[in-house]
Amino acid sequence: MAETASRLTPHRYGSRPTMKDVAGRAGVGLKTVSRVVNGEPGVTPDTERRVQEAIDALGFRRNDSARVLRKGRTASIGLVLEDLADPFYGPLSRAVEEVARAHGALLINGSSAEDPDRERELVLALCARRVDGLVVIPASGDHRYLAPEMAAGIATVFVDRPPGQIDADVVLSDSFGGARDGVAHLIAHGHRRIGFIGDQPRIHTATERLRGYRAAMADAGLPVHDAWVSLGSTAPTRVRAAAETMLGGAEPVTAVFAGNNRVTVTVVRVLASPASLASPARPVALVGFDDFELADLLRPGVTVIAQDAARLGRAAAGRLFARLDGDAGAPEHTVLPTRLIARGSGELPPTTP
Amino acid sequence: MAETASRLTPHRYGSRPTMKDVAGRAGVGLKTVSRVVNGEPGVTPDTERRVQEAIDALGFRRNDSARVLRKGRTASIGLVLEDLADPFYGPLSRAVEEVARAHGALLINGSSAEDPDRERELVLALCARRVDGLVVIPASGDHRYLAPEMAAGIATVFVDRPPGQIDADVVLSDSFGGARDGVAHLIAHGHRRIGFIGDQPRIHTATERLRGYRAAMADAGLPVHDAWVSLGSTAPTRVRAAAETMLGGAEPVTAVFAGNNRVTVTVVRVLASPASLASPARPVALVGFDDFELADLLRPGVTVIAQDAARLGRAAAGRLFARLDGDAGAPEHTVLPTRLIARGSGELPPTTP
DNA sequence: TAGGGCCTGGACAACGTTGTCAGAACGGGA
DNA sequence: TCCCGTTCTGACAACGTTGTCCAGGCCCTA
Numbered sequence: 001m002a003e004t005a006s007r008l009t010p011h012r013y014g015s016r017p018t019m020k021d022v023a024g025r026a027g028v029g030l031k032t033v034s035r036v037v038n039g040e041p042g043v044t045p046d047t048e049r050r051v052q053e054a055i056d057a058l059g060f061r062r063n064d065s066a067r068v069l070r071k072g073r074t075a076s077i078g079l080v081l082e083d084l085a086d087p088f089y090g091p092l093s094r095a096v097e098e099v100a101r102a103h104g105a106l107l108i109n110g111s112s113a114e115d116p117d118r119e120r121e122l123v124l125a126l127c128a129r130r131v132d133g134l135v136v137i138p139a140s141g142d143h144r145y146l147a148p149e150m151a152a153g154i155a156t157v158f159v160d161r162p163p164g165q166i167d168a169d170v171v172l173s174d175s176f177g178g179a180r181d182g183v184a185h186l187i188a189h190g191h192r193r194i195g196f197i198g199d200q201p202r203i204h205t206a207t208e209r210l211r212g213y214r215a216a217m218a219d220a221g222l223p224v225h226d227a228w229v230s231l232g233s234t235a236p237t238r239v240r241a242a243a244e245t246m247l248g249g250a251e252p253v254t255a256v257f258a259g260n261n262r263v264t265v266t267v268v269r270v271l272a273s274p275a276s277l278a279s280p281a282r283p284v285a286l287v288g289f290d291d292f293e294l295a296d297l298l299r300p301g302v303t304v305i306a307q308d309a310a311r312l313g314r315a316a317a318g319r320l321f322a323r324l325d326g327d328a329g330a331p332e333h334t335v336l337p338t339r340l341i342a343r344g345s346g347e348l349p350p351t352t353p
Numbered sequence: 354m355a356e357t358a359s360r361l362t363p364h365r366y367g368s369r370p371t372m373k374d375v376a377g378r379a380g381v382g383l384k385t386v387s388r389v390v391n392g393e394p395g396v397t398p399d400t401e402r403r404v405q406e407a408i409d410a411l412g413f414r415r416n417d418s419a420r421v422l423r424k425g426r427t428a429s430i431g432l433v434l435e436d437l438a439d440p441f442y443g444p445l446s447r448a449v450e451e452v453a454r455a456h457g458a459l460l461i462n463g464s465s466a467e468d469p470d471r472e473r474e475l476v477l478a479l480c481a482r483r484v485d486g487l488v489v490i491p492a493s494g495d496h497r498y499l500a501p502e503m504a505a506g507i508a509t510v511f512v513d514r515p516p517g518q519i520d521a522d523v524v525l526s527d528s529f530g531g532a533r534d535g536v537a538h539l540i541a542h543g544h545r546r547i548g549f550i551g552d553q554p555r556i557h558t559a560t561e562r563l564r565g566y567r568a569a570m571a572d573a574g575l576p577v578h579d580a581w582v583s584l585g586s587t588a589p590t591r592v593r594a595a596a597e598t599m600l601g602g603a604e605p606v607t608a609v610f611a612g613n614n615r616v617t618v619t620v621v622r623v624l625a626s627p628a629s630l631a632s633p634a635r636p637v638a639l640v641g642f643d644d645f646e647l648a649d650l651l652r653p654g655v656t657v658i659a660q661d662a663a664r665l666g667r668a669a670a671g672r673l674f675a676r677l678d679g680d681a682g683a684p685e686h687t688v689l690p691t692r693l694i695a696r697g698s699g700e701l702p703p704t705t706p
Numbered sequence: 707t708a709g710g711g712c713c714t715g716g717a718c719a720a721c722g723t724t725g726t727c728a729g730a731a732c733g734g735g736a
Numbered sequence: 737t738c739c740c741g742t743t744c745t746g747a748c749a750a751c752g753t754t755g756t757c758c759a760g761g762c763c764c765t766a
Contacts, residue, residue, distance in 0.1 A: 016505045018752055029716035034754060042714060059501035064481045065427070066752035068418040069721050076461070076482075085447040085663075087440055087646070094438040097464055106478060108429070108461045111450055125459060128417045129429075148412035152369045265647065272650055293440070293618065294647045297625055310438075371722055382746035387724060395744060419722035422751050 017058040026054035037062055068130065076100075077320060078126035079109040080119060081137040088261055088290055088309050089137070092159070095313030096135055103321050105132065114200075116140030127154055133320045135313075138163055141202060155323035159316035161204040162333075169323070171316045171334045173307035175205045175289070178338030179212025180219075182287040182305045183257050185340060187220045191255040191285060191350045195228045195246040197239055197267065198259030206231055209259050209289055228253055234262035236269070243270045247284065254350035255285035264288030268302060285348040291341060301343025311336060370411040379407035390415055421483065429453075430673060431479035432462040433472060434490040441614055441643055441662055442490070445512070448666030449488055456674050458485065467553075469493030480507055486673045488666075491516055494555060508676035512669035514557040515686075522676070524669045524687045526660035528558045528642070531691030532565025533572075535640040535658045536610050538693060540573045544608040544638060544703045548581045548599040550592055550620065551612030559584055562612050562642055581606055587615035589622070596623045600637065607703035608638035617641030621655060638701040644694060654696025664689060 019033040026033065028047060035043050036051040043051075054060075068074045079096050081089045097107045108126060112119035119139040123146065126134060133155035136143075141164035150156050150168065158170040186194050196213045199206035210231065217224050227249050230242035243266075246253045258264035264286070271284055283300075291306035315334055372386040379386070381404060388396050389404040396404075407413070421427045432449050434442045450460045461479060465472035472492040476499065479487060486508035489496075494517035503509050503521065511523040539547050549566045552559035563584065570577050580602050583595035596619075599606045611617035617639070624637055636653075644659035668687055 020752080023716095030752095031717085031754080032715055035715090038754085044714070047714080059505065061477070061481050061502070061505075063422070063483060063752055065418050065421040065483055066721090067754075069416070069422055069723085069752080070754045072721080074418065083447065084437070084450060085443040087443065090438040090440065090443050094436065094464065097437060097462075101463075106461055106463065106482070108459055109450075110454075110459065111447060124414070128414050129459070130416060130418055149414070152412065152414075268647075268650060292646075294621075294645075294651070297621060297651055298647070299652055373722080376746095383722095383748095384724080384746055385744085388745090391724085397744070400744085416722055419751090420724075422722080422753085423724045425751080 016063070017060045018063070019060070021058055022051065022054045022060050025058060026050045072130075073132055074130050075104055076106040076108055076129070076131050077133045077135065077317075078123070078129075078131040079107055079135045080112055080122050080126070081109065082114050082139060083111050084109070086262070087292060090309075092137075092309040092313035095310040096317045099314055099317035099321065103324075112137075112139040114139045114203075116142075120145055124149075130154075133157070133324055135159055135316050135320055136163070137161060138204075140164065143168075155320055157316045157320045157323070159312055167331050169316075169319045169331050169333075171312055171319065171336065173205075173312060174335050174338050175208035176212040176215070178289060178305040178307065178340075179209035179257065179259075180216040181212075181338070181340050182289065182303075182346070183213045183216035184219070185303070185342070185346050186255045186257065186285055186287055187216060187222070189285065189347050189349060192222055193225075193228065193251055193253045193255070193350075194222075195243075195253035195256045196230070196259065197242050197246075197256060197263050198231045199234055199263070201231045206259055213257055225251055227251070231259075234260065234266075236266045239263050239266040240270050243267050253284070255287070255346075255348075258286065258288040261288065261290035261292045264290065264302065264304070265292065268298060282351050283348045285346055285350070287340075287346040289338075295341075296343055298345075300345045300348065303343045303346030304341050306339045306341050308336065369416070370413045371416070372413070374411055375404065375407045375413050378411060379403045425483075426485055427483050428457055429459040429461055429482070429484050430486045430488065430670075431476070431482075431484040432460055432488045433465055433475050433479070434462065435467050435492060436464050437462070439615070440645060443662075445490075445662040445666035448663040449670045452667055452670035452674065456677075465490075465492040467492045467556075469495075473498055477502075483507075486510070486677055488512055488669050488673055489516070490514060491557075493517060496521075508673055510669045510673045510676070512665055520684050522669075522672045522684050522686075524665055524672065524689065526558075526665060527688050527691050528561035529565040529568070531642060531658040531660065531693075532562035532610065532612075533569040534565075534691070534693050535642065535656075535699070536566050536569035537572070538656070538695070538699050539608045539610065539638055539640055540569060540575070542638065542700050542702060545575055546578075546581065546604055546606045546608075546703075547575075548596075548606035548609045549583070549612065550595050550599075550609060550616050551584045552587055552616070554584045559612055566610055578604055580604070584612075587613065587619075589619045592616050592619040593623050596620050606637070608640070608699075608701075611639065611641040614641065614643035614645045617643065617655065617657070618645065621651060635704050636701045638699055638703070640693075640699040642691075648694075649696055651698075653698045653701065656696045656699030657694050659692045659694050661689065 019030055022033045023030045028051060032043060033051055036048050077100050100107045110122040112122060116139050127149045136158050137160045138158055143163040144165045147166055156168055158168055162170045183194060196210060198210055201207055214224060228246055232238050256267055258267045267286060287303045289305045291304045295302040295304055372383055375386045376383045381400060386404055389401050430453050453460045463475040465475060469492050480502045489511050490513045491511055496516040497518045500519055509521055511521055515523045536547060549563060551563055554560055581599055585591050609620055611620045620639055640656045642658045644657045648655040648657055
């Protein structure tokens with residue numbers, strides 16, 4: 001009777017019952033409740049039952065803030081990335097979460113929106129919450145602000161891009177090699193005038209991929225005109241303008257290498273648009289960095305340099321928990337290979353204008 | 354000198370300096386440090402400077418766990434969804450994060466993987482951390498377990514699907530109306546035999562969309578054969594089999610309505626595959642629920658019922674923070690409209706086999 | 707039946723912060 | 737010179753949990 005009533009009328013609105021309340025109701029000591037809640041041994045079945053009843057009746061739920069304060073570990077890790085809505089980061093984020101879950105940790109994440117200040121603010125907020133560790137996709141080029149935190153014991157792994165000004169565990173895809181392979185693929189199919197459209201130059205992967213492009217061109221003894229290279233925002237208008245410029249100049253390119261999935265998608269749109277300088281009679285070849293859903297269903301299918309976002313996430317989270325489990329070795333730099341997936345757009349032959 | 358040294362050798366590895374340490378070093382009281390850290394008034398500039406120097410020297414960072422314990426609010430909200438990697442949830446999640454950020458809160462999120470037990474486990478873990486509020490995309494059909502938490506003051510908003518067995522704020526898209534419109538669109542283009550492939554029947558949106566399908570068929574006086582309706586997992590193999598069955602039966606459908614973006618993509622693949630029962634000579638019309646990237650670039654473009662995931666997220670987070678700001682009104686049920694985007698696949702005429 | 711060991715339960719301090727409250731220092735006016 | 741008011745500062749308790757440590761009761765054996 002009384003039990004039913006109190007089940008429906010909790011302790012007090014907004015202020016939850018504590019172990020003390022449970023102990024009082026069950027007629028046992030505080031520590032005994034703690035033991036029951038944490039499944040520690042040393043409680044007779046009868047006592048345990050009484051405590052459990054009190055817990056259910058009061059709707060008690062352990063306050064993890066207090067627990068964390070006492071124990072020092074939060075069983076949570078932070079993930080800072082650029083944009084949760086980017087299809088590249090979804091699987092990465094998911095993979096990190098899976099690993100965290102396997103280690104009994106929760107994931108707190110935030111988007112930096114490619115803004116260094118916001119990255120810093122987010123990271124420090126996570127440190128203030130005393131996350132056990134951090135997985136960071138850097139937006140800034142200077143991570144010295146993290147050094148004291150790392151020294152204080154917050155394990156940190158960088159992924160997709162290396163940290164700036166400090167040394168730390170990092171997991172990358174082979175941007176340089178991938179881009180070089182992709183451009184070499186275009187060259188192998190006869191292209192000589194190839195354009196490169198990439199992300200902003202302060203982003204490490206963008207410059208690495210550009211470096212790969214230049215290496216492939218140099219390996220083939222091909223010149224690179226300034227007008228063929230464009231780094232900048234991945235906003236569709238910017239990318240569209242860049243594509244139209246290199247397709248329409250005095251020395252128009254016959255193929256484009258797109259620096260990431262955002263760029264690739266926009267280039268596909270440009271090439272497909274009726275007003276495009278490309279046409280069925282004069283197709284433009286395309287290879288993009290990053291695979292994306294439906295790339296195979298477009299006509300022609302889009303040839304890509306695929307990186308495995310989930311694997312990046314798993315590898316990074318794996319490093320992180322290895323650190324949390326006591327690995328104190330030197331920072332590890334992991335580079336995962338990329339894979340060229342030929343689907344047609346990279347195999348189009350060049351046509352003279 | 355001494356300062357430089359201590360900057361590089363923090364207090365002790367793994368155990369960070371506290372306000373007490375800062376106070377000791379600055380030669381002030383504990384509370385004064387607290388005042389400086391929180392920007393409270395009543396500290397002379399000189400004292401503030403001394404404290405700030407000590408903070409910098411020691412690498413002090415406030416421990417939010419202790420703060421939360423004392424203050425009762427965590428400035429964090431939880432988001433439980435099905436799968437972070439699903440392109441539908443990316444923008445939703447991002448929108449929730451934006452709103453949270455605007456309110457100074459961090460976002461903790463977890464994937465339920467469509468598993469009711471996992472949902473419950475996640476939600477309760479978040480409650481134990483005393484998140485201020487929860488945004489939940491339900492995987493389970495019974496949320497009575499949440500009632501005590503909500504009574505204890507954890508604001509909760511459900512989004513995309515309604516909660517089970519309890520009443521609470523909820524933000525939905527108009528699944529019924531959207532599906533009905535989509536099927537009506539196919540009927541308007543001459544189709545009489547239309548198939549429906551949807552998600553598992555325990556998912557609310559799946560059954561609502563099926564209901565919309567049936568309503569449109571009934572409105573047009575068309576019969577629905579059992580073989581034309583298939584609910585189940587969105588795994589490609591299952592969807593593929595379902596599609597092939599309804600395309601190949603005694604009364605083959607001439608159009609398919611796909612219940613969500615996962616299904617749509619697989620159906621597109623089936624229809625595009627060379628072995629398909631569809632062919633250029635006998636195209637099959639398609640309308641899908643949910644818009645998706647590149648839908649416009651496929652040939653034919655895929656006609657969809659678009660829902661605005663970001664808007665769902667914003668609306669849900671908006672409700673949540675309204676609750677946290679004191680709104681104690683009755684639970685609100687918000688239904689956002691959907692929009693048909695015609696791109697070609699829904700406008701194909703029926704062909705007799 | 708007494709003594710020893712084991713098992714169960716509880717009192718208490720500590721974690722790092724913030725709110726309360728009172729005391730100290732300082733300046734100005736009588 | 738003294739007193740009062742204002743401003744700044746610090747001591748202390750409290751938040752809810754867990755770890756330490758000790759007390760009491762039980763069972764077993766001699």
